[in-house]
Amino acid sequence: MLPNCPSNKKREGTQDLWSSVITQRKVRIALAHLIVQRNIFNRLALVKIQSYVTCVVVEVIGNDNEHIYEESDVDDVVVKNDKLCDNRLRLDYDSDNENDKKEITQSDYTFDQMVKWAEQHYLENENAKEVQRRRARCPHRSLRAISQKYGPLMLIHLGNVPTLVASSAEAAQEIMKTHDITFSNRPILTMATILFYDYKDIIFSPYGEYWRQLKSIVVVHLLSNMRVKSFSHVREKEISHMISVTGESCGSVVDFSVLFASLTNNVICRVALGRTYPELNFKYLLTDLVNIVGSLCVGDYFPWLSFLDTLSGLKGRAQKLAKKLDDFFQSVVEEHQNKRIRENFEIDQSPDLVDILLDVQKDNSTGFIIDTNTLKAVILDVFGAGTDTLSTSIDWTMCELVRHPRVMKKLQQEVTEVAQGRSTILEEDLEKMKYLKAVIREALRLHPPNPLLVPRELTQEVRLMGYDIPKGTQVMINAWAIGRDPTLWEKPEKFWPERFLNNSIDYKGINFEWLPFGGGRRGCPGIYFSAVLMELALANVVYKFDLVLSNGVDEKDMDMSEANGFTIHRKSSLVVTASPRIVAGTFLVSSFSFIILMFLFRFKWIKLHSATKKCVPPSPPRLPIVGNIHQLGSSAHRSLHAFSQKYGPLMLIHLGSVPTLVASSAEAAREIMKSHDVSFSNRPSLTMPTILFYGCKDIAFSPYGEHWRQLKSIVVLHLLSNTRVKSFSHVREQEISHMISVIGESCGSVVDLSVLFASLTNNIICRVALGRTYPGLNFKYLLTNLGHIVGSFSVGDYFPWLSLFDRISGLKGRAQKLAREIDVFLQSVVEEHQTKRIGENAKSDEGQDLVDILLDVQNDNATGFLLDTKTLKAVILDIFGAGTDTLSTSLDWTMCELVRHPRVMKKLQQEVEEIAQGRPFILEEDLEKLKYLKAVIKEGLRLHPPNPLLVPHESTEEVKLMGYDIPKGTQVITNVWAIGRDSGLWDKPEEFWPERFLNNSMDYKGINFEWLPFGGGRRGCPGIQFSVVIMELALANVVYKFDFLLPNGVKEKDMDMSEANGITIHRKSSLVVRASPSRTIYNGEAERALAQGPPIPSKFALLEMLYQLKESFQSELGHIRDLEGDEEKLVDELYKLGSSFGVLFCPFDVAAKEERKRGDVAHFKTKNGVDI
Secondary structure, X not given: OOOOOOOOOOOOOHHXXXXXXXXXXXXXXXXXXXXXXXXXXXXXXXXXXXXXXXXXXXXXXXXXXXXXXXXXXXXXXXXXXXXXXXXXXXXXXXXXXHHHHHHHHOOOOOHHHHHHHHHHHHOOOOOHHHHXXXXXXXXXXXXXXXXXXXXXXXXXXXXXXXXXXXXXXXXXXHHHHHOOOXXXXXXXXXXXXXXXXXXXXXXXXXXXXXXXXXXXXXXXXXXXXXXXXXXXXXXXXXXXXXXHHHHHOOOOEEEHHHHXXXXXHHHHHHHXXXXXXXXXXXXXXXXXXXXXXXXXXXXXXXXXXXXXHHHOOHHHHHHHHHHHHHHHHHHHHHHHHHHHHHHOOOOOOOOOHHXXXXXXXXXXXXXXXXXXXXXXXXXXXXXXXXXXXXXXXXXXXXXXXXXXXXXXXXXXXXXXXXXXXXXXXXXXXXXHOXXXXXXXXXXXXXXXXXXXXXXXXXXXXXXXXXXXXXXXXXXXXXXXXXXXXXXXXXXXXXXXXXXXXXXXXXXXXXXXXXXXXXXXXXXXXXXXXXXXXXXXXXXXXXXXEEEEEHHHOOHHHOOOOEEOOOOOEEOOOXXXXXXXXXXXXXXXXXXXXXXXXXXXXXXXXXXXHHHHHOOOOOOOOOEOOOEOHHXXXXXXXXXXXXXXXXXXXXXXXXXXXXXXXXXXXXXXXXXXXXXXXXXXXXXXXXXXXXXXXXXXXXXXXXXXXXXHHHHHHHXXXXXXXXXXXXXXHHHXXXXXXXXXXXXXXXXXXXXXXXXXXXXXXXHHHHHHHHXXXXXXXXXXXXXXXXXXXXXXXXXXHHXXXXXXXXXXXXXXXXXXXXXXXXXXXXXXXHHHHHHHHHHHOOXXXXXXXXXXXXXXXXXXXXXXXXXXXXXXXHHHHHHHHHHHHHHHHHHHHHHHHHHHOHHHXXXXXXXXXXXXXXXXXXXXXXXXXXXXXHHHHHXXXXXXXXXXXXXXXXXXXXXXXXXXXXXXOOEEEEOHHHHHOOOOOOOOOOOOOHHHHOOOOOOOOOOOOOOOOOOOHHHOOOOHHHHHHHHHHHHHHHHHHEEEEOHHHOOHHHOOOOEOOOOOOOEOOOOEEEXXXXXXXXXXXXXXXXXXXXXXXXXXXXHHHHHXXXXXXXXXXXXXXXXXXXXXXXXXXXXXXXXXXXXXXXXXXXXXXXXXXXXXXXXXXXXXXXOO
C-alpha cells in the first residue's frame, strides 16, 4: 500500500497514464512516470530531488516512453522494502487484482509528496550504498560505455546539437594538436554568457584576437612561473594555518574536504584580491556557480524551448548569482583603486592579481583595452576554475592515500627524508619529492576534476581520423575515459603511482594519454599555480599526521562514489581521525656529545656530496682548462644563440675557469633581472675596466653595493633626469641642424652617414657633458680604442695563473697608456671648470653642463657620500663610452635598415611630412606624434642591439633559477640579440617590420623582457631618455630633408650588413649613400618659420640645387627672367621656387636671411654663367 497522502484530488490526465501502466508494470514504474510527467523538460528538478532519481529522468528524456524502463531502472527509483508497501502491491499487476488496481487508479499524489516519500524511505534501505553506486550513471561513464561499442570517436546528438565525443589519446591528439586551431572555439552557452560577462573571460571566450590577447596577459602577467613563485609566502602561511587547525583536532574527527576547500579559497582570495573576505559566504557562491554552469540549459539544445529555462527558474538563479558576484567584484576593484590613490601604490609592493590587472589596464601594455568587465571576468575565472577544481583534486588524492596505506607510508618516508627533521615542508623541497608528484599525477589520472573538460566547437569542416566533421559541431573530450584506457595504462583501475616514476609525462597537455588540465591552445594556463599548491599541501599534511578512517571503517569500504556536476566531487566528505606523527630526527637526544658528532658527520657528508646533488643547467661539451672559449667564434652572440637552440634557453658554459650562465630567452632574462635581480646585480671583476675606469669607480662596471647605489642616485636625479635631458634640447637641435647642412652641401655626391652620426653624437655629448667641443682632440681615436680594449679578451680574467700573458701581448700596456691619455684630458676639463667657477663666482642651473653639476654635488655633499675627483671622471667617461659609441651605432644600423627597405622609408617620410606641415625643421615637441618613427627605431634596436650580450652580471649568492642551482660567483650573460630574434616571441623575427611595434606599449625601461636593447633591472642603462630623443630627432630630420640611394647602382638587398667584433657591434662597412633633397610641399607656414627655425651655417648652396633642377622648371625660370630689373622680387621668386622643390633654409634672423639671399644669387650667377 502506498503511504497516506493529505490530498486525493485527481490531477487532470493522470487517470489514463496510470491505467495504461498498471497492467504492465509495478507500482514503482508508476511513480517514475509521475515524476517524469511533471519534469520531463525541467532539469532543475534534478537538483530539487535527490540524486537517486537522476538516472531515471535522463533515461526518460533519451528514450521513447514505451521502452523507458528496465527492471534495474525501476529499482533505482523505488526500493523493494517491506516497510514501504505490503505484499499485495508488490505483486505483478498482470494479476487481475481489481481492488489493488482501483486503489492505485483513484489515488493522486503531488510531486512534492512523492519526492518526500521516496527520500524518507529510500535512504533507509540497508543496501542504499550499493544502489547508489549502481545508479550513479555520470555522463563521462555513460559515454565511455557507449564508446566501447561505437569507437573512440563517435557522434551523438544532444537535442539538435551534434556533439563529437573523443575517448582515446589518438582522437584527443588529433583535436588538440593536429587540428588545434580548428577546434579552439567555444560553443555559446547561456549560463556562461550570463555569469562571465558575455564571454569576456578566458575559459568561455570564443577563439579569436580578444582571447589571444587575454591569454597573453594571463600567462605573462598573472600566472607566469615568476609570478606564482612570488606568492609562496601566501601558500606557506595558509597551509601552516590548516596544519594548526588539524593539530587542534587531533584525536577527534576532522573533515579534510572542508579544510581543503577553505585552504584553496583563502589562498586564491589572498593571491587574487589581496585579502580574505570572511563576511562573504564564498563556499555558497562558488558551489552555486559550479552547479549553475554545469546545469543543463534547455535553450542550448532546444532553442525553441528556451523559455523553459526562465519558467524553471534556472535563468533567474543565474542572473541573481551574476548580480551578487558582480557587486562583490566591483567593490573589490573600487577598493583597490582607492588604495592606489591613497597610498600612491606601485607595482613593486607585493601586488595581487587585481593590482596587476589594474596596472595592465592603466599602462595599456597589451595593446588592447581591458575594461572593468574583462578584469572581473578574469578574476572570476581564477576563482571558479581554481578553487573548486583545486580542492576537489586534493580531496580525491588524499582519499586514495587513505585507501592505500602502502602508498601513504612510502610517501611519508620520502617527505620525512627530504624534511630532515625540519618543522615544515617548504616549496624549495618539492623538486626533490618525485614520489609525491607521482601520487598526485596518478590521482588526477583516475579522478580528473573536469572529466569531459570544457566543450569546444568546430570553426570549419575538418577531416578527422577519416571522418568528415561539419562546422559548428560541439566537441567533448572524455579525459576520464582516456585515463582508464587499458591499451594505454597497465591495470588502469588500480591506484599505482609508481607508473609515473621515471616518466616524462607532465601537466602541459602534450601527453594526450593524460589530460587532467586539458591541452592545446585552450589548455589551463594556471597549471603551475595549481600543482605547487597541491604538492605543498599534501606534503605537509602527510608529514605532520597519520590519518585513519573514523568509526572503524575499513579502507576498502570507503565511499568513492561521484556527485554529478561540472566538477566531479566525491559524494561524501573525507572525514578521518588525525594523530600527530613521530618523525625521526625531531626527538631529543640526551647525549650532547652524540649530537655534536652527528652534526659534524652530517656537515662533512653534505660538503662531500652537495656537488653531486646540485642540479646545474645543461652545458655543451668542453675542453679541459680552456672550457668553451674556443667554441665562441668571431661573433659570440651568434655562437651562443646556436648553442641555446640545442641546449636550451638557460645553459652553463665555462670560459676558462669561470662558470658562465647564458640566458637566451625572455623567461630566463625575467628571472635574472626581476625575480632574482638583487642576487644578479653584481659585476665580475675584469682587468680592462679596472684599469680604464679608475678601479671601477664608475656606474657601469662598479660592484653592486652602497657606492654603486649612491652613484646611480646621483646620475638618475642630477645628470640624466627627464628635466635635465629636456634642458639640453637646444644643443641637440643645433648639432642636428649642423649635420643636416653638411649633408645638404654634399647633395649630388656621396656622403658617409656613419661618420656624420659618430660626429653628431660626439658633439652633443661633448657639449652636454663638458660644455663645449674639443676640435683639437681626436675623440674618435680615444673612443674607438676604448671600445676595442674594453671588449678585448683578457687572459687573466679567465685563467688567473696566466695573467702574465696580458702584459706580454701588450694589451695591458695599451690599456694603461689609453687610461693615462683619457685621465690627462678629463683632469684638464675638471680644472678648466673649477677655474671658470672661481672666476665667475656664480652658480646657476642655466648653461650648466654635467661636469658643473657633478662639481656642485661634490661641493654641496648633498648625497651624503664622498664624490671624489676620480669618481667624477669615471662617471663622465661612462657617459662618453656608453653614450657616443652605442648611440652612433644604433643610428647607423637603423638608417641602414631604412635604406634597405624603401617601403618603410617612404611610410616614415610621409608621417614626418604630415607632422611637419611644411616647416623647415622637426622639433622635439613633434616627436610624440611620430608613432611610426618610434616603431622604426624599436625595430632597429630589436634586430641590432648595440651591446648584444649586455654587460655581464655576477651572482652574489647561490640561487635556484628555473629549477637549476646557480652557485655564487657565476658570471651571467644575457643574449638580448637572441631574445630579439626568438621565433617564439616574434612573428617573422628576421624581417625588418616596424609595424609590429605599433599599438604596442613596449618601452625602453627594461620591463618587457622580450626586448632589452638597454638591459633591465637595477643595472639597466640610466641614460635611456637621453639616447632615445637624440635618435628620434636625428632620424626624423634626416629622412624629412633628404632621399637616399646607394651609390654605384648597388641594390638594397646587396647591402653589406656584416658585423664587426667588439663590446659594441658596429657594421663592418660605413653607410655611404647619395643624398638628394626631399621634395616637400611649400606653404606660407614655411616662409613664416624661416626666421624662427634653428640656425644652419651659411654654406648651404641652395641655388646649386636649383640649377641641377633647371630642366624641370624652364617655364618658371623664364618667368623669373622678366624680373631682372627688380632685384627684391627676383630674390623672393627664386626662394619661393626653391621652397616648392624642397629647398628650404633656416637663417639666424631676418637680416641674415636677406644677406644670405644676395650672396647665394651672386654665387649662382658667377658659377653657372646664368644671366637671369
